Amino acid sequence: MGIKLRLLQSNDGEYFLDCIDELYRTIEKAPAGFDPARKMLKHSRFKSFVVRKLTRYPSLFKLRLRFKQELAVNFVSMISGDFRLLIPYAFKTKLNFVYMYDVWPRFHRWIFPLLDFFNVYYVFFSSKQVMENFNQNYSHIKCRAIWLPEALSAQDYHFKAYHDKEIDVLEFGRMYDEYHHLITGPLQLNGKHHVYRKPGMNLLFPDKPAFSAALAAAKIVICVPSNITHPHRAEYISSMTLRYLQAMASKCLIVGVLPSDMAELFGYNPIVEIDMDHAGDQMLNVLASYKDYHALIERNYNHVIRHHQWENRWQVIQEKIQEAL
Numbered sequence: 001m002g003i004k005l006r007l008l009q010s011n012d013g014e015y016f017l018d019c020i021d022e023l024y025r026t027i028e029k030a031p032a033g034f035d036p037a038r039k040m041l042k043h044s045r046f047k048s049f050v051v052r053k054l055t056r057y058p059s060l061f062k063l064r065l066r067f068k069q070e071l072a073v074n075f076v077s078m079i080s081g082d083f084r085l086l087i088p089y090a091f092k093t094k095l096n097f098v099y100m101y102d103v104w105p106r107f108h109r110w111i112f113p114l115l116d117f118f119n120v121y122y123v124f125f126s127s128k129q130v131m132e133n134f135n136q137n138y139s140h141i142k143c144r145a146i147w148l149p150e151a152l153s154a155q156d157y158h159f160k161a162y163h164d165k166e167i168d169v170l171e172f173g174r175m176y177d178e179y180h181h182l183i184t185g186p187l188q189l190n191g192k193h194h195v196y197r198k199p200g201m202n203l204l205f206p207d208k209p210a211f212s213a214a215l216a217a218a219k220i221v222i223c224v225p226s227n228i229t230h231p232h233r234a235e236y237i238s239s240m241t242l243r244y245l246q247a248m249a250s251k252c253l254i255v256g257v258l259p260s261d262m263a264e265l266f267g268y269n270p271i272v273e274i275d276m277d278h279a280g281d282q283m284l285n286v287l288a289s290y291k292d293y294h295a296l297i298e299r300n301y302n303h304v305i306r307h308h309q310w311e312n313r314w315q316v317i318q319e320k321i322q323e324a325l
Helices: 014-028 043-057 058-063 106-115 128-137 175-191 208-218 243-250 262-267 276-290 290-309 310-324
Strands: 003-010 034-041 073-077 097-099 120-125 144-147 167-172 218-223 254-255
Touching: 003 014, 014 034, 014 073, 014 262, 014 310, 043 058, 043 106, 058 106, 073 310, 097 290, 097 310, 106 120, 120 128, 120 310, 144 310, 167 175, 167 208, 167 276, 175 276, 208 218, 208 243, 208 254, 218 243, 243 254, 243 290, 254 276, 254 290, 262 290, 276 290
Parallel strands: 003 034, 003 073, 073 097, 097 120, 120 144, 167 218, 218 254
Antiparallel strands: none
16 A cells, blocks of 8 residues: 545536546556545535635635644646635645646736645646746745646547548637638638537537547647637636647647747647638648648657656656655
């Protein structure tokens, strides 16, 4: 038996939270010296109320709650500052570790101080820009931080042979409306199979198998960072998201905008940059010369397999946990 490792997870079942499930499954099957146990947490109005109160009253940030301490590690992968997942577990041990997505700038003023309130020893930010702001402007916080980009479990995705891909262009997740309107007409006029979320649809795919099947069948996927599609929310944050990696693991060509940290992660430009002035013609030309991009698609696929799976990220997380023991 190793050290108890709690994997704290919301019981929300949406498949777009697959990033969390894939990471937890990686940890569950490959822990060295740990006894992992996933704990599914139901929605709690009381816990949500507590976190809301904490965010509104900064004077409470300095409180330090301590229960009877145990030798156990809590790990939680959370969207933004969803600290309710750490209640009450964070107060039973000092070994609390958080992987955090979507940490938008307007939330930094309360998310960062609450890391100390919840006894977080190490936080792993999916965005390099978030980590840089944390290190530059919140040096008084005891919690340590590192940039750890998003990743995936490649076995969850598959691909069809290039000549069997029947979807020409796939748009999923966040829509870049301005660009979408520029390519829809030309694709339709030229008889191309263009798949996207229509008005009135909540989600484009009902579950992850349907989503991964569409990716496998797609030639081109549109990927644009949130600071362009939703600048009011993301502001300046431009980060590689899971969707880029999912497209590459499914051997799709990405047409879009390169996040600020992605060139550093890959060492080359892995996408076709959008030409907004000639969007429709560009898309049709890329489809007409699709064979010319096979080498880039294969290079991207191999790079993701080697460097951007959750096994790679878990090695870093595990090292930081071991340092704290």
